[in-house]
Amino acid sequence: xxxxxxxxxxxxxxxxxxxxxxxxxxxxxxxxxxxxxxxxxxxxxxxxxxxxxxxxxxxxxxxxxxxxxxxxxxxxxxxxxxxxxxxxxxxxxxxxxxxxxxxxxxxxxxxxxxxxxxxxxxxxxxxxxxxxxxxxxxxxxxxxxxxxxxxxxxxxxxxxxxxxxxxxxxxxxxxxxxxxxxxxxxxxxxxxxxxxxxxxxxxxxxxxxxxxxxxxxxxxxxxxxxxxxxxxxxxxxxxxxxxxxxxxxxxxxxxxxxxxxxxxxxxxxxxxxxxxxxxxxxxxxxxxxxxxxxxxxxxxxxxxxxxxxxxxxxxxxxxxxxxxxxxxxxxxxxxxxxxxxxxxxxxxxxxxxxxxxxxxxxxxxxxxxxxxxxxxxxxxxxxxxxxxxxxxxxxxxxxxxxxxxxxxxxxxxxxxxxxxxxxxxxxxxxxxxxxxxxxxxxxxxxxxxxxxxxxxxxxxxxxxxxxxxxxxxx
Amino acid sequence: xxxxxxxxxxxxxxxxxxxxxxxxxxxxxxxxxxxxxxxxxxxxxxxxxxxxxxxxxxxxxxxxxxxxxxxxxxxxxxxxxxxxxxxxxxxxxxxxxxxxxxxxxxxxxxxxxxxxxxxxxxxxxxxxxxxxxxxxxxxxxxxxxxxxxxxxxxxxxxxxxxxxxxxxxxxxxxxxxxxxxxxxx
Numbered sequence: 076x077x078x079x080x081x082x083x084x085x086x087x088x089x090x091x092x093x094x095x096x097x098x099x100x101x102x103x104x105x106x107x108x109x110x111x112x113x114x115x116x117x118x119x120x121x122x123x124x125x126x127x128x129x130x131x132x133x134x135x136x137x138x139x140x141x142x143x144x145x146x147x148x149x150x151x152x153x154x155x156x157x158x159x160x161x162x163x164x165x166x167x168x169x170x171x172x173x174x175x176x177x178x179x180x181x182x183x184x185x186x187x188x189x190x191x192x193x194x195x196x197x198x199x200x201x202x203x204x205x206x207x208x209x210x211x212x213x214x215x216x217x218x219x220x221x222x223x224x225x226x227x228x229x230x231x232x233x234x235x236x237x238x239x240x241x242x243x244x245x246x247x248x249x250x251x252x253x254x255x256x257x258x259x260x261x262x263x264x265x266x267x268x269x270x271x272x273x274x275x276x277x278x279x280x281x282x283x284x285x286x287x288x289x290x291x292x293x294x295x296x297x298x299x300x301x302x303x304x305x306x307x308x309x310x311x312x313x314x315x316x317x318x319x320x321x322x323x324x325x326x327x328x329x330x331x332x333x334x335x336x337x338x339x340x341x342x343x344x345x346x347x348x349x350x351x352x353x354x355x356x357x358x359x360x361x362x363x364x365x366x367x368x369x370x371x372x373x374x375x376x377x378x379x380x381x382x383x384x385x386x387x388x389x390x391x392x393x394x395x396x397x398x399x400x401x402x403x404x405x406x407x408x409x410x411x412x413x414x415x416x417x418x419x420x421x422x423x424x425x426x427x428x429x430x431x432x433x434x435x436x437x438x439x440x441x442x443x444x445x446x447x448x449x450x451x452x453x454x455x456x457x458x459x460x461x462x463x464x465x466x467x468x469x470x471x472x473x474x475x476x477x478x479x480x481x482x483x484x485x486x487x488x489x490x491x492x493x494x495x496x497x498x499x500x501x502x503x504x505x506x507x508x509x510x511x512x513x514x515x516x517x518x519x520x521x522x523x524x525x526x527x528x529x530x531x532x533x534x535x536x537x538x539x540x541x542x543x544x545x546x547x548x549x
Numbered sequence: 550x551x552x553x554x555x556x557x558x559x560x561x562x563x564x565x566x567x568x569x570x571x572x573x574x575x576x577x578x579x580x581x582x583x584x585x586x587x588x589x590x591x592x593x594x595x596x597x598x599x600x601x602x603x604x605x606x607x608x609x610x611x612x613x614x615x616x617x618x619x620x621x622x623x624x625x626x627x628x629x630x631x632x633x634x635x636x637x638x639x640x641x642x643x644x645x646x647x648x649x650x651x652x653x654x655x656x657x658x659x660x661x662x663x664x665x666x667x668x669x670x671x672x673x674x675x676x677x678x679x680x681x682x683x684x685x686x687x688x689x690x691x692x693x694x695x696x697x698x699x700x701x702x703x704x705x706x707x708x709x710x711x712x713x714x715x716x717x718x719x720x721x722x723x724x725x726x727x728x729x730x731x732x733x734x
């Protein structure tokens with residue numbers, strides 16, 4: 076039998092290798108599960124067209140999350156944007172909604188800037204042109220439509236168009252804390268308001284009436300005896316932790332979280348995930364899944380870990396998998412620990428490091444020591460997981476709950492002004508403080524070094540308007 | 550107005566009469582019908598909600614910032630929100646409220662036809678204005694109807710508003726116009 080020659084062996088090897096590499100890359104590209112498969116995810120990452128922005132990098136391998144349809148074009152992409160961000164824009168009373176631009180009378184504006192599509196201003200995978208909040212347009216984009224603003228507002232004459240946003244006066248989407256009449260209402264407020272208090276959470280008071288709350292399973296009646304199977308009751312500490320919680324006081328026994336029912340059969344789950352929490356804490360879980368802590372879970376990927384983060388994190392925490400219990404710790408669910416220690420246990424940036432020296436932290440310590448009433452201290456959560464008023468359809472009562480999407484009020488950070496800063500501070504001080512990047516980095520140790528001009532401009536205009544009103548009087 | 554082109558009833562918003570499924574109406578008739586609904590709803594809201602509760606009973610105010618002020622939406626906002634909801638439904642027509650003396654400058658006429666139409670309805674009172682115009686790459690049938698001050702709330706608010714360019718409106722006067730656009734096939 077003749078020996079195969081070297082050339083033949085080479086070509087056979089080449090074909091096998093080509094098929095192998097091609098198959099590996101094809102599996103990475105076409106198999107949705109490749110995003111969470113450690114063997115295939117490197118293949119999938121080769122298809123990334125460029126570094127993904129800060130907002131989306133965690134889910135960049137779940138390509139289908141944004142590119143739902145390979146041939147859907149920009150409209151399909153738009154639907155994906157709205158799936159995650161649509162409600163947020165509605166809540167923000169978006170100043171530039173799509174409906175404004177579908178009006179044919181604005182066809183000329185659309186030719187300058189296609190504001191119907193998010194990707195006109197927020198192109199993904201283009202790090203070289205991506206700025207704050209994922210904006211990929213030059214900072215003077217307002218010029219395209221508002222170039223004659225000085226005709227309507229002579230006070231704006233000569234202002235550069237890259238200052239509309241950068242000076243802290245206007246935002247493209249969310250101007251709830253910046254619009255003229257709101258500013259006019261809050262002129263001359265002191266830096267510190269007389270009453271400084273966050274709203275109190277009130278879940279227990281409204282839970283039974285809350286749509287979706289399983290009050291039939293958990294009548295609001297204090298529990299004292301755990302109902303877990305006897306063989307699992309090995310830790311007295313766990314029982315003690317549970318007894319100290321609102322869960323025990325509100326009728327939620329062990330089975331409430333650990334027992335699942337599947338087609339009539341009951342099963343015990345040792346480590347319940349966020350879905351178990353969502354049975355009662357739906358809006359909180361929704362917020363968690365929408366934010367940077369839970370967005371990977373929302374897209375079917377393995378949980379976020381500090382090791383995957385782009386922001387500085389403590390090395391010891393790098394492999395911690397984020398879930399509800401990673402901050403709230405199972406059984407004890409200590410909201411005070413979740414409000415500070417859970418954050419500082421992972422985050423290692425300058426703003427976090429400066430917190431302990433800040434006046435906010437001093438207030439927090441006083442609240443913990445019982446020297447100040449609840450809601451007077453300022454924890455990480457006070458600002459980043461703020462207490463929102465939540466009003467469900469068909470519910471008369473308002474619920475104050477914690478927004479668990481910690482990115483929600485950072486896009487842009489002026490979203491913090493009304494629900495957070497103005498719980499304690501005047502509007503002018505709040506606006507100035509948030510516009511001062513160094514002060515933010517120092518965790519508000521000090522005073523704002525500059526003033527945002529908008530309040531002064533509003534005050535000046537109010538005087539002119541009033542003078543004209545008086546002049547018209549007979 | 551010569552009725553040259555037609556569109557199916559299915560495209561119109563409220564044509565549900567016993568007409569056959571493929572009956573056709575002219576652009577003008579469709580615009581007139583849409584306007585009849587809009588004008589009636591707008592008048593009802595202005596007179597029976599805003600004017601009654603704000604001006605007569607004085608139990609609640611109407612405010613541009615109705616959420617913050619826990620007040621009623623202004624009639625113009627009520628109209629705009631409806632128009633935006635229609636836009637989201639991607640229907641084959643659009644409409645807006647405009648004026649030669651707008652409180653919000655975004656509502657000033659933009660196209661030549663809008664300006665001509667608003668001037669015409671301001672002069673001629675009840676008579677609508679019809680025309681055709683091309684915006685973007687689409688040709689539209691555009692109808693403009695006078696929008697009149699139907700209650701004291703209209704004139705007091707506009708005459709007193711800091712951004713209003715005109716402060717001498719009287720009841721019954723034309724304050725602006727409803728512009729309805731239907732793309733032509």
